[in-house]
Amino acid sequence: MASRLTLLLAIAPLTAAAAESCSLTDPQLTLQSYTVDAARERIAMYWLKPDGKAYGSLRGLLNVINDDGRVHMAMNGGIYDKAYAPLGLYIENGERKAALNRASGGGNFFIKPGGVFYLRGQQAGIVSLDKLKSTKGMDYAVQSGPMLIENGIINWRLKPSASSRKLRNGVGITAQGKVVFMLSERETNFYDFACYAKSRLNVRQMLYLDGTISKMYQQGGSIPWQYHPFVTLITVEKR
Numbered sequence: 001m002a003s004r005l006t007l008l009l010a011i012a013p014l015t016a017a018a019a020e021s022c023s024l025t026d027p028q029l030t031l032q033s034y035t036v037d038a039a040r041e042r043i044a045m046y047w048l049k050p051d052g053k054a055y056g057s058l059r060g061l062l063n064v065i066n067d068d069g070r071v072h073m074a075m076n077g078g079i080y081d082k083a084y085a086p087l088g089l090y091i092e093n094g095e096r097k098a099a100l101n102r103a104s105g106g107g108n109f110f111i112k113p114g115g116v117f118y119l120r121g122q123q124a125g126i127v128s129l130d131k132l133k134s135t136k137g138m139d140y141a142v143q144s145g146p147m148l149i150e151n152g153i154i155n156w157r158l159k160p161s162a163s164s165r166k167l168r169n170g171v172g173i174t175a176q177g178k179v180v181f182m183l184s185e186r187e188t189n190f191y192d193f194a195c196y197a198k199s200r201l202n203v204r205q206m207l208y209l210d211g212t213i214s215k216m217y218q219q220g221g222s223i224p225w226q227y228h229p230f231v232t233l234i235t236v237e238k239r
Helices: 002-020 058-065 190-201
Strands: 031-035 041-046 071-076 090-092 095-098 115-120 123-128 140-144 147-150 169-174 179-184 203-210 216-218 233-238
Touching: 031 190, 031 216, 041 090, 041 140, 058 071, 058 233, 071 179, 071 203, 115 203, 123 147, 123 169, 123 203, 140 203, 147 190, 169 190, 179 190, 190 203
Parallel strands: none
Antiparallel strands: 031 179, 041 233, 071 216, 071 233, 090 095, 090 140, 115 123, 115 140, 147 203, 169 179, 169 203
């Protein structure tokens, strides 16, 4: 009896692991990614300049803040509305500039569950809206949706068979607690985007940020050309 119980216990974790595994429907997919070194880098967010006008683009932001070369990575943040304002929660330097949005609607932003990427000091987190109890103490936060991975499990709403393929960017946190920013190198569906992050980058929590318009700048590379404006922007900077 004891040996049979031992065998069952040994098999159970393997069964659970198999249930949580995923396979890319596009094996050629690759992601551009940037993993933050928390010991020497800080994460920040930007939307409006001191004069109240939006930075509007990676080039617009970098021209203002990157004279000393402190920006190691920059990319667009969450989805915005027709008035070019964040569609959901946005906190910058401890000041809430857009309110939490728990409404229902159409489009990627409202696919359940939505989520928030936040920093308290430089402690980063990604939390789904249904588990978010308070924004108190958040220094930076951006809301978007959907959550692609939660506790290592890909959102069941994301189907491998989905035909909608677009460029996509997002943010994740690995099993070791490291923050990873990601941009697909080619058009992909949500499932493959999440599966790549989970299987290749060890991401356990992942929030979708935006789609076709998304761009990423990495230090030493050229600033990507934009055809559409950005609203919120996320940077990784030298401490």
